[in-house]
Each structure stands twice: as C-alpha cells, then as structure tokens.
Amino acid sequence: MAPSRALFAHLRSSPRVLPFARRTISSCTQTHRSRISPALHSGITRAFPALPSRRGYATATPEPPDYLNEAELQIFNKIKAELQPVTLEVQDISGGCGSMYALQIESERFKGLSVIKQHKMVNEVLKEEIKGWHGVQLRTKAP
Template identity: 45%
Template sequence: MICRACQRALRTLPRAALPLSTPSRTLTSLASRPSPSLSQTHPITSPTAAFLPRRLYSTPSAPPLEKPDFLDAAETWIWDTLAAEFTPTEMSVRDVSGGCGSMYAIDITSEAFRGAGMLKQQRMVNKVLGEKVKEWHGLQLRTKAP
C-alpha cells in the first residue's frame, strides 16, 4: 500500500520507467545490498572533523549593555546598582524632574523577572534601590521579562 502522493507520482511516469518487480521485492533487494559507509562517501580529513557538526545552531549572545555617557551622578548610581543586581538586556534611567533629582523614570528588562508578576518585579527593584527611593518625590518604574 502506498500513499496518494506516491500513487499520483507513479501515474505521471511513463510506463517504460516503471519498475517491473513488485514493491516488496524491490524493498528486499534494496535491503540486502550493503550500504556504503560514511568514510567511503565522505572522507574525514582531520580527527576533530568527525565530532564537529556541519552547522552550528547557536546564536551569538547579545552584546553587554553599555551605560550611556550622558547620565548624571544619581542616574549613574541607579544604573550601576540595577545592572549589578539584574543583568538587564535593556535599561533606561532618566531624571524626569527637570534636573533636581526628585523623580526618575526607570525602564528595565531582565531575565530575573521571568515568572514574576508586575508587582513582584517592581518590589524587587524597590528592594535593590533601598532607602534612596524614599528620598525621591516619585518613581516611574516599568519592568518586564524578555
């Protein structure tokens, strides 16, 4: 029994190209033939070539997150503290108070947040920032997992 696609393919072949033997005889004759070994068809040139895959399936890791050079002292402290704790893939720290340092907007994406709800993620950030948060007027915090 063969599938419909194979039946259609057989119908399109000219009669002269069709095998005269039954499929079971063809399969047994193919099975009895010795199969060529890998070294006969593709010679190995070096001892390590046998262990290397033809194609590496890994992707390069993302480049490390670089701190912007335009951050002031307080923004730099926030950046360094969060980067050391969460190793984020994306992060931005901005003073949105007009320069007086009383309100900050922080956007952070980190693998450490995976599986945690939004409230737990923000509590994690607040815990790391500690007492500094209490000195500020406000904090806009956006957290997410990649």
C-alpha cells in the same frame, strides 16, 4: 463610487506602498496574506524589510550612555549589578533636581514573575535611594 471604495480599488490596482502601511506582511499569518494582492505584498516587504530578531543579542549587558548625570549613573550601575538587565534606561524626570526618575528595566530575573513582584524586586534594590525621591515611573518586563 464612494470614496472608500475608490481607495480600495486604487489599492488593488496599484503596487505602490502607502505611508500608513508600517507592518511587514511577511510576518503575518497565511490568512492575512491571502487578503492582500501579490503586488501590494511585494511592495510592502521591499519598503519595510523584517527587523532582525532581538534574541541574537539579548544576552549582552547594557552599558551606561554618556549623557547620564552622576545620580543617574549611580542608579544605573546599582540596577545593573543586582538585576543583570538586558535593557536598562534611567532618566531624571524632575528637571535635574533628582527627586523623580523614570526607570525601564528588562531582565531575565523577571521571568515568571508578576509585574507587582518585579516592581518589588526593583524597590528592594533601590530601597535607600527611593526614600529621598518624590516619585518613580517604573516599567519592568521579562525578555
């Protein structure tokens, strides 16, 4: 028997969960479920239960983490006040000199806007700060 066939034969006969099976099968469509043996399906859902939906707590405004330096905290608070984000991460990626930042923003105000328009909104909010930066890594999305 070829090695790949031996592996699949083992999967059909064994209810164990393999380490590379990361998704819960319960979230798959019915057509995907029909391809997996019930023993394997139950083993995967026990090992990797479904994660709770983010919708239940998506309206809370983020609080700044304790590890932000003064410049990061200023940027965090300015974005928080202007864009009311659901999630917000600010990180100085220039080695501490404050010349380059990575920003990850998820806000309701981005709904229905293209990524370019979302970035323009952030650039408008941080117009004065960006003048002194070497660069910025910006990731935005609507929840």
